[in-house]
Amino acid sequence: MADRTSTRGFLARLLGAGGARPILPAAAPGRPQGDPLPLPEYAESGAAPVPLTRVLQADGRLSQYPPPDRWGDWVEYDGKAWPQRVARRYTLVPTICFNCESACGLLAYVDRETLEVRKFEGNPAHPGSRGRNCAKGPATHNQTYDPERILHPLKRAGARGGGKWVRVSWEEALRDIGGRMRESRRRRRDGIVYHVGRPGEDHFANRTVTAWGVDGHNSHTNICSSSARTGYVLWSGSDRPSPDYAHARTTLLVSSHLEAGHYFNPHAQRIIEGKRDGARLVVLDPRLSNTASRADVWLPTWPGSETTVLLAFANHLLETGRYDRGFLRRWVNWEETLATAAEWAEGEEPRAVAAEAARSAAEGGWRFEDFERLLKALYRPFTPERAAAEARVPADRIREAAECVAAAGDRLSAHVWRAAATGNLGGWQVARALFLLNVLTGSVGTRGGTSLHTWNKFVPVPFSSPPAGEAWNELLMPLEWPLSMFEMSFLLPHFLEEGRGTLDVYFTRVYNPVWTNPDGFQWIRALKDESRIGLHVALTPTWSETAWFADYVLPMGHGGERHDLMSQETHSGRWIGFRQPVRRVAMERAGRRVARTRDANPGEVWEESEFWVDLAFAMDPDGSLGVRRWFESPARPGEPITMDEYFGHIFEKSVPGLPEAAAKEGLTPLAYMRKYGAFEVSKDDYSLHERAAAPGKGIEVDGERRAGFTTPSGRLEFMSPTLRAWGWGEQRHCIPWPLESHVHPGRIDAAKGEMLLLPNFRLPTLIHTRSANSKWLYEISHRNPVWIHPSDADRIGARTGDLLRVTTEIGWFVDRAWVTEGIKPGIVAVSHHLGRWRLRDGDGIGAGMSSLVALDAEAERRTLDVLRGGGPWESPDPDTSRIWWEDVGVHQNLTHGVHPDPVSGGHCWHQKARNVERAHPGDRLGDVRVDGRRSMEVYREWLALARPARAHSPDGTRRPHWLPRPLKPAASAYRLPPLPGSPS
Amino acid sequence: MEARTGEGAGAAGPAAEAEARSRAWALLADLASRGPVPADLEAARLSPLLEEALRGEEAAAAAAADHERVFGLEVFPVEGFFLDAEGRAGGAGAAPLEDLLRRTGAAPAAPGDGPEPLATALAALAHLSGAEADALLDGLPAEAGRVRALARELLDDHLLRWLPVLALTARRCGAPFPAALAAQVEELALLHRETLGPPAAAAPPLPGGDLDPSDPETGLREIALHLCRPALAGIALARSDLARISRDAGVPRGFGDRATETENLLLSAASLERLGEALGALEALLRGAAADLDARAAAEPALAPFLRPWRERADRSIRLVLALREGAAAAGAAAADGSAP
Secondary structure (H helix, E strand, O other): OOOOHHHHHHHHHHHHOOOOOOOOOOOOOOOOOOOOOOOOOOOOOOOOOOOOEEEEOOOOOEEEEOOHHHOOOEEEEOHHHOOOOOEEEEEEEEEEOOOOOOOOEEEEEEEOOOOOEEEEEEOOOOOOOOOOOOOOOOOHHHHHOOOOOOOOOEEEOOOOOOOOEEEOOHHHHHHHHHHHHHHHHHHOOOOEEEEEOOOOOOOHHHHHHHHHOOOOEEEOHHHOOHHHHHHHHHHHOOOOEEEOHHHOOEEEEEOOHHHHHHOHHHHHHHHHHHHHOOOEEEEEOOEOOHHHHOOOEEEOOOOOOHHHHHHHHHHHHHHOOOOOHHHHHHHEOHHHHHHHHHHHOOOHHHHHHHHHHHHHHHHHOOOHHHHHHHHHHHHOOOOHHHHHHHHOOOHHHHHHHHHHHHHOOOOEEEEOOOHHHHHOOOOHHHHHHHHHHHHHHOOEOOOOOEEEHHHHOOOOOOOOOOOOOOOOOOOOOOOOOOOOOOOOHHHHHHHHHOOOOOEEEEEEEOOOHHHHOOOHHHHHHHHHOOOOEEEEEEEEOOOOOOHHHOOEEEEEOOOOOOOEEEOOOOOOEEEEEEEOOHHHHHHHHOOOOOOOHHHOOOOOOEOHHHHHHHHHHHHOOOOOOOOHHHHEOOOOOOOEOOHHHHHHHHHHHOOOOHHHHHHHOOOOHHHHHHHHOEEEEEEOOOOHHHOEOOOOOOEEEOOEEEOOOOOOOOOEOOOOHHHHHOOOOOHHHHOOOOOOOOOOHHHOOHHHOOEEEEOOOOOOOOOHHHHHHOHHHHHHOOOOOEEEOHHHHHHHOOOOOOEEEEEOOOEEEEEEEEEOOOEOOOEEEOOOOOOOEEOOOOOOOOOOOOEEEEEEOOOOEEEEEEEEOOOOOOOOOHHHHHOOOOOOOOOHHHHOOOOEOOOOOOEOOOEEEOEEEEOOOOOOOOOEEEEHHHHHHHHHHHHOOOOOHHHHOOOOEOOOOOOOOOOOOOHHHHEOOOOOOOOO | OOOOOOOOOOOOOHHHHHHHHHHHHHHHHHHHHHOOOHHHHHHHOOOHHHHHHOOOHHHHHHHHHHHHHHHHHHOOOEHHHHHOOOOOOOOOOHHHHHHHHHHHOOOOOOOOOOOOEHHHHHHHHHHHHHHHHHHHHOOOHHHHHHHHHHHHHHHHHHHHHHHHHHHHHHHHOOOHHHHHHHHHHHHHHHHHHHOOOOOOOOOOOOOOOOOOOOOOOOOHHHHHHHHHOHHHHOOOOOHHHHHHHHHHHOOOOOOOOHHHHHHHHHHHHHHOOOHHHHHHHHHHHHHHHHHHHHHHHHHOHHHHHHHHHHHHHHHHHHHHHHHHHHHHHHHHHHHHOOOOO
């Protein structure tokens, strides 16, 4: 028998403790009787439970939220104290997530006692996200309380890039930067540039740059969506689609990027709804992404073959007669197409049809039947077998997918954003071919089809708008790419290296080109050169590799720390969201006056909107430049406008229905938006091209004026007259047609060990360059191994976890192998959203999220050597001492040569891997080498592909005036500049 | 005459022992029900077993969370979970237990909880021990004998039949407090049982029949359900057990209740051609559990009769898994040589 001394002792001590025998309930204690736990004195411990707002989501799930009428004073138990019941009292402030472009609604739980933001949850009043968020939304809390965040304005103390900083006041920073801007603006109109990474707001910055009177807007678009935009804009005048996934019969996605990254949350939830109702999901992606894994048909296409596959779908529609004749006849520029076909059509049959159509036209006008014949003749060669051979997928799978497209009828939702479009030379034709399927099925603007983003994005109007400038900045929009979408921003350092110009004041705003862009060493060299960039101001909520090379690092707020407006095309409807500094709002609800948002944010963290106002006053203190007046209060001339005035005016004057909705609740429009954070302007916005138009407006269709599209013809342009006029008149360019990618199989010699490097995918839990400030997100995903197929791994003798050296055309990097059948043979895939680094411990990016590296960007042979991977570090946040990972990924973008597409201007991300091999002795995870000479050579090779405006402009302008630009200068600025040496 | 409750509490003797047991059972009932709430911490720390798991403020908070996790998600301290053929409360065994509790004068009070939660049995034992102490102090040996018989019945026919398996499972879950609490309850049950006469010679058999893997009606769902019913499988399969198998075999198990996770695990193992690995990990788990039962029976002979039925069921499950492994291996070989249809 066991000795029970221990338990006997326990009994003796228990008895010895004295007191009365506990009074037991009649029997089972069940759940707690009484509550012995202490409650905070500020909690409503005796409050009755409040019925929650129950929202039946469209996919059938039920969600519950605090009712909006209790948001001002909400009590709930603290989840962190679980399982003990500790009540907390909050004021709930809606805001907008800042971590991708979706602009989902968040609800900040601000502790009424301490004004701490305890958590962010979903805002059920938001029409786009409908109360739901992805992992990135709640992680705003990590960003807010990141121990590494920048809390005060910093000014460089030593050499640029030397890492020495002194704290300065906002006033001092404004005075210095404003003075430098004033000086530049007096001399020229192209010396100040605002370079935006994550826009995350809808106009304030653009209005500001316009007010400066310079051509100075630079975006990240051409490392992102240029090519997709080009494809869509040439078709419709609108540069991106708005699929109505929830009502689709078939959803066709080219890659997972969109649903795994960009509009992940609002789109993913609607795709799921569509699937629940029976929609089929077809995904083209060489990689088994999250989205591909949920597809009914997954086509792991070889990169660059996507256009051919899509045209095989088109051929299937044409050959089986399942296309919408009525829609084509009404809305496609078929007459213009037939009228020019003889000049561009290639191949015996198309040319014969074109000739016959011309003969018929001479007798009695253009016939739609000839257009149908032409389409069939053009696309007949795109058989499933041809597509299968190019894509390296079974022909039956192509047929199955084509049948899904055909079965969709006019309910085909389709989208491409980055992926194949930004991966390949000529990737803009992927978007052209994809939208062709919408056009053929008549699913443009239909319920369950694909609308244009301009129909589903609400654009408010501020109280005044400065006029377009007359300047043209050649460093942003050079003559070589007259059709680019938009600025050639990723080539800025190469242009500077060539001596094309200089910048006086350069703002990078939530932008990290050193890390994000290809050929980052070139950026480091440019940023360090004070003769080329006079002043670099980094506006950023977090440390970044680029901020390290700034003169000023100015801390800007995260999603809960700033005023912005946002609207996105998340579905068939329009809404407007209001981002708010939640602590400021909470303080104001408590009756405390807050003059500037920086007085409410952590440290001296500010927001851009107020900063821009004060900077305008610093730049133009006496108003003589004409800048300041755009930032003065209309009610108090000469004084800076407040955020309440600015946004209050917009809500009152330019958001239809909002004043009435507010009045019903006895609120002003501003108070309504501060309470709910979002407003639905309209819903079920379908087929807006069919709206009746006034005489002189729109276009005539079947004898009636209709709104139409914003192309030059007012119709959907199958044959692009713009491309033809600007030097791209060949059949392969002017109609949807495959272009040979720079990573076409014919350009990759597998026998030599060459492979295709696919870098342009992200993980749905990451936030570009701000993930490293979100500990929860980094714990989920922090490394970017090399996806490699088992057959390739066997060939080089690698196993999962082995170090590989991947050699590109300008250098090499070392990363770990991940052997998986989730990638096609012949391709290696490495996500380019990881691999952060810092140059010094204690400054810059957190030690758990970045590698400590040694860097040499000066020599011809440029190097980044990893000294130490990630690891725990001491900080006020105890979690930083619990970092359990070391591998924080590899910064592969440094080894990517720049690949500007000659039409869209977008960087073509795919790389030819000249070799993928086991690492060499001495190679360390994350090591990078780049040949600086070769990087400029690659730039020049791609530059040579361009067709400059000087040689191809049909009308003496730099760029077609109808094409969008974020900030369109006045028409006079479009005139080609005189040749050097010629009379002006 | 010994002192009644609270008076001369430190005195030795059968009444004081019963009084001490009553207090200990009451405390353990409270801990089983609510976890280590602040009001109970001081008393709980008088137990060396519990003190180690509750040392320091942070440990108490962690223990509270572990308590919720282990007894709310991993293994359910409810008699029906262990002794019912379908692993459910409210089955055939609930009525006799309720009747017994009613006879003790400690019928379950909380509506909906039923008679089966561990805390209910412990509260009843506290009540019986207190009644025994009072009877002894009042010189009522017959009454003392009556309540002792009721306590013996509660222990032999109910609690001791499943408590050792609960304790072993809690230990396997790796959380200090739940494991310590279950161990302390078991220790006190054995100590209490020693005062109630000769140990039980045998325990009633466990309910439920065998599963025939060769039956065409036996699919993965049936196998999963069988494995997740402790009385059938001879083991209480916790979620952390499933997580371990999933990790060892390198296959996902998805989300859902334990049976769904088990089915997912087997299904994904089959589709990823890792069924052999998954079944191997499951077999290792079962063999480990069987070894634990043997070790416990050897260390505590009084528990041996109660553990024997579990050991038999564990053996049966091992045989089931071996049969499945053989089937999987044969199917794999057939696929490899092309003879599979």
